Amino acid sequence: xxxxxxxxxxxxxxxxxxxxxxxxxxxxKKFSVDEKVHVNLVPSSPFRHPRFHGKTGRIVERRGxxxxxxxxxxxxxxxxxxxxxxxxxxx
Numbered sequence: 001x002x003x004x005x006x007x008x009x010x011x012x013x014x015x016x017x018x019x020x021x022x023x024x025x026x027x028x029k030k031f032s033v034d035e036k037v038h039v040n041l042v043p044s045s046p047f048r049h050p051r052f053h054g055k056t057g058r059i060v061e062r063r064g065x066x067x068x069x070x071x072x073x074x075x076x077x078x079x080x081x082x083x084x085x086x087x088x089x090x091x
Contacts, residue, residue, distance in 0.1 A: 029084040036090035
């Protein structure tokens, strides 16, 4: 038999249900390419890996309702696609 995993993503499907309901303005925020943003993951919206929570990145592209955010993760540039409720403008 395979050993049970006890990693940080364990039970993440249940985390989708929890969390407060967001205001409609957080879903319709607009960002432009090359804008700096902070990633603030909201648990009531589809779940992303917690590694990216609290990071700052640059918007590279728009894809549908989501934005491609380029984030430096341990020395590597990664593009993470996030919806606008997870993003906040960096001042």
